[in-house]
Amino acid sequence: MRRLVALALLLSACGGQSGEYAQQSQIPPEAIQSGYTFLQPETQALQDDDFANPGFLWVDKGETLFNQIPETGAPACASCHAADNRPLSGVAAHYPVMDEETGKLMNIEARINACRERHQDLAPLDHESDALLGLTAYVASLARGVPISVNIDGPARNYYEAGKDYFFLRKGQFNLACSQCHNDNWGKKLRGDTISQGHGNAFPAYRMEWQTFGSLHRRLRDCDSGIRAEPLDYGSATYMAVELYLAKRAEGLAMESPGVRR
Structure with missing residues (x-):
């Protein structure tokens, strides 16, 4: 009511x-x-x-997943996105972007799932799952303060x-x-x-x-x-x-x- x-x-x-x-x-x-x-x-x-912001629980989870080698043995996200190789600092401030391979618009969540399928041979993560929210939160947090x-x-x-x-x-x-x-x-x-x-x-x-x-x-x-x-x-x-x-x-x-x- x-x-x-x-x-x-x-x-x-x-x-x-x-x-x-x-x-x-x-x-x-x-x-x-x-x-x-x-x-x-x-x-x-x-x-x-x-320390009090509850969103950092998801950022921390995402950072762990980002650096973790999947059970399949696929490369971790961090193996491609190192400080000196495709760094992600500030990137989220410029999304959504057009994906050259599909010609479709992608936000951060879609990019994460595309990377999983293309480069890690992993299934896409479900929308609103803690894993996808965590990875998205971690990538977005790397752009905090960026216009x-x-x-x-x-x-x-x-x-x-x-x-x-x-x-x-x-x-x-x-x-x-x-x-x-x-x-x-x-x-x-x-x-x-x-x-x-x-x-x-x-x-x-x-x-x-x-x-x-x-x-x-x-x-x-x-x-x-x-x-x-x-x-x-x-x-x-x-x-x-x-x-x-x-x-x-x-x-x-x-x-x-x-x-x-x-």
């Missing part, structure tokens, strides 16, 4: 535009703020403390435009678009929370509502469920496109993963 009340308030706060697409308002570059800005001080302090900067030229442009379309598209039983909350009403109160600008720079992140760690795609699925739209599959081309659009929209913000969110 409380969730339904919150959604009713959200509808009231974000309504007012008509048509299939919401008005395509944008946040001026000088006004872009991380979701961290809208957190309670206690939550900010939890993210800032590397987001993604390439949307060439084939990536179509994904970027598709992601933008989805962000502005009204959908679900509540007929809401992402932009109505995160462009038009950020900074306003929704029950006890402050609506953020909807950036993904802290993900994968520990979310209080989940009481666990999760990916950006899980957060997108939650948002779609919240407006009574059908959530898409993890790793879907549409969510990949949205991830690219959000990264470009947040360009210049520092990577924060493992973040802590409400």
Whole structure:
């Protein structure tokens, strides 16, 4: 019931535009703020403390897996990504990227699974598994503090435009678009929370509502469920496109993963 009340308030706060697409308002570059800005001080302090931040449990697990030789005897991730050979420091700040072999857009999770299949002869890891979340968290943590900067030229442009379309598209039983909350009403109160600008720079992140760690795609699925739209599959081309659009929209913000969110 409380969730339904919150959604009713959200509808009231974000309504007012008509048509299939919401008005395509944008946040001026000088006004872009991380979701961290809208957190309670206690939550900010939890993210800032590397010993208390629960997301580091997944970072530590990912670092172990990264350096571990699989039971099959395949090379460890670290054997290819050493400090002087394909280092991963800062790389996550520039994802998603186009994969030259498949011609598809890949985020960090997809790249990890592609590397497992191509270079380690291992099966892909399940979405939201501790292993995939851990490896993603470890790679993302190597980019903490690095400004987001993604390439949307060439084939990536179509994904970027598709992601933008989805962000502005009204959908679900509540007929809401992402932009109505995160462009038009950020900074306003929704029950006890402050609506953020909807950036993904802290993900994968520990979310209080989940009481666990999760990916950006899980957060997108939650948002779609919240407006009574059908959530898409993890790793879907549409969510990949949205991830690219959000990264470009947040360009210049520092990577924060493992973040802590409400």
